Amino acid sequence: MKNQLKINTRMKSFFTLLLCLTIAPAMAFNGDTKDPKQDTVIIELNNNSKIVIVTKSRADLATLENYDINQMIKDLNAQLSDSVEYMEISEGKAYVNEDDEIEMKDWKINEDEVRIKLGGVEVDVDPDEMDDWDEDDWSERKKVTYEAERADRTTHHFNIDLGMNNWLEDGNFPDANNAPYSVKPFGSWYVGLNSVNRTWVGGPLFLEWGMGISWYNWKLEDADYIIQEGADRVEFNATPPEISGQKSKLTASYINATVVPMFDFSRGRQKITSIESGGLKIKKYSRKGFRFGVGGYAGYRIGSHTKFKFKEDGGKEKDKERDNFFLENFRYGLRAQVGWKGVELFATYDLNEVFSSGRGPLNGDGENAALNAITFGITL
Structure with missing residues (x-):
């Protein structure tokens, strides 16, 4: 599943949140839908805010019940600042409710991180962030659980x-x-x-x-x-x-x-x-x-x-x-x-x-x- 979140804050008085949850394959999201109006739901929140949901079919809307929309908004607000003109998260984050845990798929390793993979365990270490890390940080760890399909041949x-x-x-x-x-x-x-x-x-x-x-x-x-x-x-x-x-x-x-x-x-x-x-x-x-x-x-x-x-x-x-x-x-x-x-x-x-x-x-x-x-x- 590919998800894309975009936030435009060019005007301080205007805030528009565009939330595109694409249930269809990537080709469908890129413009292969026959009639965009049939696959689009617009929710007017107030005069300056709206949520736009794009799906392949009406039946796919039922799957949104499994997603924690509130957590998406909280995470996005935490990353915004007054200096941000445009931000796009396109690495494929998904938030699924499961035993009060938030699922985050496909986090991407940075260039300065070290990755060690042995058998079924993979460890990524960011030396810059680890300099300030202590054992108290472990009590505030974020746990993620999800299932992944076979992606490549x-x-x-x-x-x-x-x-x-x-x-x-x-x-x-x-x-x-x-x-x-x-x-x-x-x-x-x-x-x-x-x-x-x-x-x-x-x-x-x-x-x-x-x-x-x-x-x-x-x-x-x-x-x-x-x-x-x-x-x-x-x-x-x-x-x-x-x-x-x-x-x-x-x-x-x-x-x-x-x-x-x-x-x-x-x-x-x-x-x-x-x-x-x-x-x-x-x-x-x-x-x-x-x-x-x-x-x-x-x-x-x-x-x-x-x-x-x-x-x-x-x-x-x-x-x-x-x-x-x-x-x-x-x-x-x-x-x-x-x-x-x-x-x-x-x-x-x-x-x-x-x-x-x-x-x-x-x-x-x-x-x-x-x-x-x-x-x-x-x-x-």
Whole structure:
């Protein structure tokens, strides 16, 4: 909805308030109405003041019951001064009554402000105004709540995946057989930093695609095993009795490309809560409704290392080694996402093995263990 308020104060004795609330699309407001008289209501307040309401149809007038006209006038009067000859607010402000809170949409950032956006939270700071800000100002904060429709065909955002890693051997977790390469889920963290585009295809169908960097961390269940690169394969070797293992893990980082078709039954609608106090503005974006999707990804390894923390002769030691450990350079697999309102969960499964073919660790039968990475967690 586009709203435009104009005030002309060229003559001190004359005050005309022109309030144009356009319910129609922008083209209709710019002169595409067939008969302006049919779409215009003029309210004479006194000899010098009037309100003009322009709508697309008579039925649209009913929606004005949801707007706080008094608050519009108060805000405009607060901004006027004797030196003002002409003022136009055309960034799209809307005032909607909702639990005694005033909704203000589409506030615009100034050139000297700093904007930080992470996941569903956006923070804007005006350094000039923050110089005089104190905690008492927070008690006078203005809270804003409203819903926003999907506006653009493609939108961009940045998110963080936080999860836990493990690997599967023939569909089972290795700890079922007490294998030396069994992974301890808590502490085997997965972190992904993603730049994501969201393109509306049609109806509830969206396409999420982008690039990112991720880190696998596989922390061994038994820290008395050390991960080493052998002559032909990666090895998980027991430490000597005089060494007490504290932590043993393998870390690998990848650069990835991801494409996930998503069915979003709220069709991109978002609930936006904004809090403003002085030079500080905080916006929180929460998606509406249920959504899910399944897609694919591919990645290339850009680094890997092992870390082994242990005690020897009463002292703490740490050994860190960088090598490839027969890790497969390419990875590819499936990614599933499911969300409900502000909660977004994900799971990934590598279709190819973590280690190069025939280069993985030996299992209890002395055969190569084919391990596939699996991850699940939450997206911020």
